[in-house]
Amino acid sequence: MGSRIASTVPADGCLSRRAQRLSRPGELDAEGGPPTPRALQDALAGLPDEVVRNLARAHGIDPALYATRVSIITAISEHADPAVILADADHRRVVYRLERLRPRQLREIGDRHRVSLLGLKRKSDLVDALAGAPHSKEILMELEAKAPAERDPGLILGRASDVDFERVEELLDQARKRFQERRFEAALTAAQEASRIAERTTEQLRRASWSYAILAAQGLLEPCDPTDEKAANARALLERAQDAFFHGELGDDAVLRDLVGAAEQAHAREAERVRDLLALTRDAIREAANLGASVALAEEVWKRGADFLDRDRLAASRESFVDAAQRADESRRRRIREVEESVESVSDHIVLARNVGADMKEAEELHAAARGAVAAGEHGHAGNLLKQAERLAMKGQQRQIERAIQLRAAQVEKAQSIIDACEPVLKEAESYDLSTADVRTLLRQAQDVLAKGDYLAGLTFARNAEEAARHLEGQIDEERQHRGILKPESGICGVCRSRRVTFEEDGWGRCADCGATFRWRGPLGVWERLRSLLVT
Numbered sequence: 001m002g003s004r005i006a007s008t009v010p011a012d013g014c015l016s017r018r019a020q021r022l023s024r025p026g027e028l029d030a031e032g033g034p035p036t037p038r039a040l041q042d043a044l045a046g047l048p049d050e051v052v053r054n055l056a057r058a059h060g061i062d063p064a065l066y067a068t069r070v071s072i073i074t075a076i077s078e079h080a081d082p083a084v085i086l087a088d089a090d091h092r093r094v095v096y097r098l099e100r101l102r103p104r105q106l107r108e109i110g111d112r113h114r115v116s117l118l119g120l121k122r123k124s125d126l127v128d129a130l131a132g133a134p135h136s137k138e139i140l141m142e143l144e145a146k147a148p149a150e151r152d153p154g155l156i157l158g159r160a161s162d163v164d165f166e167r168v169e170e171l172l173d174q175a176r177k178r179f180q181e182r183r184f185e186a187a188l189t190a191a192q193e194a195s196r197i198a199e200r201t202t203e204q205l206r207r208a209s210w211s212y213a214i215l216a217a218q219g220l221l222e223p224c225d226p227t228d229e230k231a232a233n234a235r236a237l238l239e240r241a242q243d244a245f246f247h248g249e250l251g252d253d254a255v256l257r258d259l260v261g262a263a264e265q266a267h268a269r270e271a272e273r274v275r276d277l278l279a280l281t282r283d284a285i286r287e288a289a290n291l292g293a294s295v296a297l298a299e300e301v302w303k304r305g306a307d308f309l310d311r312d313r314l315a316a317s318r319e320s321f322v323d324a325a326q327r328a329d330e331s332r333r334r335r336i337r338e339v340e341e342s343v344e345s346v347s348d349h350i351v352l353a354r355n356v357g358a359d360m361k362e363a364e365e366l367h368a369a370a371r372g373a374v375a376a377g378e379h380g381h382a383g384n385l386l387k388q389a390e391r392l393a394m395k396g397q398q399r400q401i402e403r404a405i406q407l408r409a410a411q412v413e414k415a416q417s418i419i420d421a422c423e424p425v426l427k428e429a430e431s432y433d434l435s436t437a438d439v440r441t442l443l444r445q446a447q448d449v450l451a452k453g454d455y456l457a458g459l460t461f462a463r464n465a466e467e468a469a470r471h472l473e474g475q476i477d478e479e480r481q482h483r484g485i486l487k488p489e490s491g492i493c494g495v496c497r498s499r500r501v502t503f504e505e506d507g508w509g510r511c512a513d514c515g516a517t518f519r520w521r522g523p524l525g526v527w528e529r530l531r532s533l534l535v536t
């Protein structure tokens with residue numbers, strides 16, 4: 001119904017223009033005075049007694065001078081400006097209904113009809129804001145539809161009346177419940193049936209039945225497309241019914257019948273359009289899912305819209321489907337962008353893997369096929385190809401890295417074994433007072449470089465130290481012969497206690513069973529040094 005903001009009521013009331021349109025320019029009253037609004041007395045007859053008396057006082061008429069309610073209404077209708085009377089009566093009718101509600105109920109009405117009540121605390125201020133709202137007629141229809149008859153129907157209709165008043169109340173109660181449940185078709189049916197049965201009931205009952213019929217038709221037309229021809233015709237009939245309601249012209253049931261038929265047709269067409277939107281949104285979500293996009297949020301919103309559609313809440317359902325379609329489209333475009341951007345990132349992975357020596361032939365073929373799929377608009381297939389190419393590139397790169405790590409570990413282990421093997425040789429040479437400074441320097445450099453992680457340079461220094469240590473072995477052999485040191489004939493392995501051991505000329509020995517190596521000739525002890533000096 002659009003935005004509704006509370007405003008001050010003009011002097012001639014919010015409905016004066018409608019009243020002026022209802023006046024008959026060529027028709028004079030009994031005394032030849034100014035034109036009188038059509039059915040003004042009928043409109044005033046539907047007002048409560050308190051409102052009628054207050055209306056009379058407001059226009060300078062003392063109600064105490066009149067014996068009956070009808071005479072007061074007659075006196076008011078003879079006022080010089082009937083348009084002002086009718087507008088004032090409508091305003092007072094709204095105020096009268098609102099004053100009987102609690103502040104909490106008034107704020108709920110303001111929320112439903114989008115009337116701003118911010119900063120208002122007193123009940124009188126809330127009533128004035130709602131009564132002066134531009135769309136106060138919808139508020140009045142809702143209040144009068146909910147208001148029960150205020151007088152005993154037996155006193156109005158007579159004891160001999162054959163009107164099924166309980167049936168009318170039952171139908172009105174059904175209409176109210178169906179309207180609150182947003183089952184507008186059922187509310188229309190119940191309101192129309194109540195209007196037919198209540199042809200001879202009080203004005204309040206007829207107004208209640210018309211109110212539910214108009215509100216239900218308004219509820220049916222609210223979600224309809226304003227540009228639809230049937231919806232536009234139904235809204236025109238709705239305006240006509242509202243005019244008749246506000247001015248007491250409730251005798252023509254053809255207006256309600258036409259309104260009911262037009263509203264139901266417009267609502268049915270809108271429901272069909274929403275169902276078409278449901279199918280289109282579902283297809284859009286599936287298309288995005290086929291591309292590999294995340295559509296969980298879109299599916300959740302779509303399911304919510306389908307639930308609204310099952311409950312005949314077309315406006316909420318359409319909003320949910322539009323939201324779901326937007327989310328699916330955003331996911332689809334995001335996925336397309338990700339696929340297009342991943343073409344270059346996968347290419348970088350392939351280049352890195354090729355640089356470390358991996359075979360990227362299959363990955364390059366998949367990458368080329370993915371480029372072709374992107375160019376053809378097949379982003380779903382392109383995404384799958386790019387995933388396969390990226391996986392192959394990462395696996396190839398990982399294999400080369402593992403090989404490099406293994407090679408590094410082997411080189412480090414080899415360099416360390418060379419260093420360990422040179423150490424006992426140097427110790428033996430030093431025990432013979434041979435010069436080992438150059439070999440020691442090379443070994444120290446190899447250890448320092450290995451500690452820094454440069455295994456290639458460390459292995460180079462270790463091999464240089466090994467070559468220098470070989471030059472010392474000849475001098476060591478001469479010193480052994482000079483000192484009478486002979487190679488052992490037999491021995492026992494210190495690891496497995498086997499006697500199958502061999503001894504080499506370079507001072508090393510090896511177990512044939514467990515493969516352990518050992519140094520059979522170490523540096524000279526103190527006694528050996530002393531004996532060599534005595535022999536010399």
